[in-house]
Amino acid sequence: MRWQFFLYLTLSFFSAAPVFAHGAAIEHRRTSAIEIRATYDSGEPMANAQVTVYAPSDPTKPWLKGTTTEEGTFVFVPDPDISGDWDVKVRQSGHGDLVSIPVENTEATTAANQAQASDSWRGGNYTPLQKAMMAALGIWGFIGTALFFARNQSEKK
Amino acid sequence: MHIPDGILPPTVAIGGYAITGGMTWYSLRKISRSHNPSEQIPKASLLTAGFFVASLIHIPIPPSSIHLVLNGLVGVVLGYFAFPAILIGLFFQAVMFQHGGLSSLGVNAAMMGIPAILAYHLFQLHHSFPQGERWANAFAFLAGGGALGLAALIFTVLVVTTIPAEVNAELERRAIYIGLAGYSVQAVIEGTFTMLLVSFFRRVKPELLSDAIDN
Numbered sequence: 301m302r303w304q305f306f307l308y309l310t311l312s313f314f315s316a317a318p319v320f321a322h323g324a325a326i327e328h329r330r331t332s333a334i335e336i337r338a339t340y341d342s343g344e345p346m347a348n349a350q351v352t353v354y355a356p357s358d359p360t361k362p363w364l365k366g367t368t369t370e371e372g373t374f375v376f377v378p379d380p381d382i383s384g385d386w387d388v389k390v391r392q393s394g395h396g397d398l399v400s401i402p403v404e405n406t407e408a409t410t411a412a413n414q415a416q417a418s419d420s421w422r423g424g425n426y427t428p429l430q431k432a433m434m435a436a437l438g439i440w441g442f443i444g445t446a447l448f449f450a451r452n453q454s455e456k457k
Numbered sequence: 458m459h460i461p462d463g464i465l466p467p468t469v470a471i472g473g474y475a476i477t478g479g480m481t482w483y484s485l486r487k488i489s490r491s492h493n494p495s496e497q498i499p500k501a502s503l504l505t506a507g508f509f510v511a512s513l514i515h516i517p518i519p520p521s522s523i524h525l526v527l528n529g530l531v532g533v534v535l536g537y538f539a540f541p542a543i544l545i546g547l548f549f550q551a552v553m554f555q556h557g558g559l560s561s562l563g564v565n566a567a568m569m570g571i572p573a574i575l576a577y578h579l580f581q582l583h584h585s586f587p588q589g590e591r592w593a594n595a596f597a598f599l600a601g602g603g604a605l606g607l608a609a610l611i612f613t614v615l616v617v618t619t620i621p622a623e624v625n626a627e628l629e630r631r632a633i634y635i636g637l638a639g640y641s642v643q644a645v646i647e648g649t650f651t652m653l654l655v656s657f658f659r660r661v662k663p664e665l666l667s668d669a670i671d672n
Binding site: 344350389391392393397438442443452 | 459460461462463464495496498499500502503505506509510513515522524549553554555556612613615616623624625628629632633635636
């Protein structure tokens, strides 16, 4: 019986190693994640806003749901097999926005994308200076209209 | 306050355009029947400029910030010119600054324009009371604050009743109700601003206040 006991002990040592083992292993792989940052036009982050991600393969069904952080950011890893425009919708109290992020799955473009990957944000709002310029031009359009009709009236008089 | 694209279902957006179309036609008909329709255009154009930039000025009210809408003020000063003025202002806000969207332009115009017309009629009621600064100021305050309050109420009802299935409705509703509390503070600010400007016009140039268009 002793040899049977040793055989059992030996077998169980190899077959059920994870049960007895205290070791741990971490595997890793590199993926291309997309981070979005949602802000109101005043510059404040849209904290705890609801995020819905739609895959290009089925733009009507939500692919992933979540909420933004206190800083208004949200990270997700798109399925590399589905290429096309991934739509991300952020919504909070009836306000929000929708952005389309193009994702390509060919190896060449993936390599190119990784090469381009950087910390800079793309898209988003205009800078305050741009806004001020646009507002000034808009106001000038309205003032011009006012002056035009005021001139017509003074000519009639 | 502006509803962006993609928040409302298409039927609501189309309904908004239908209401805005009807209101624009009615307002233009009222304007064309006045004794000199083009006389008010310079004033309307300047007020539209004010309405257009008001949404860019942020007032910090914790936990977030608000921007002035001024639909009540536009209504009180412009009368029936207010609706086309707000529609034009909203169009430029949408295409230049993404405040609101083009698909929701009809809903936004109706949401802010109809309270503006009501504010005008509310302000005109001060003629039924003894002449004097006090009544005019009181009605200007009520018109300015009430128009914003009514617009906020329409906004709340619209977004609460059309929360899509993929959104956590409870979380969204809580955020909307917190927003509504902010709008009540804004109503007081806009009411005060309208009162101050009406009081200024009454002293400096009373004919600027549209008493003569309603016919």
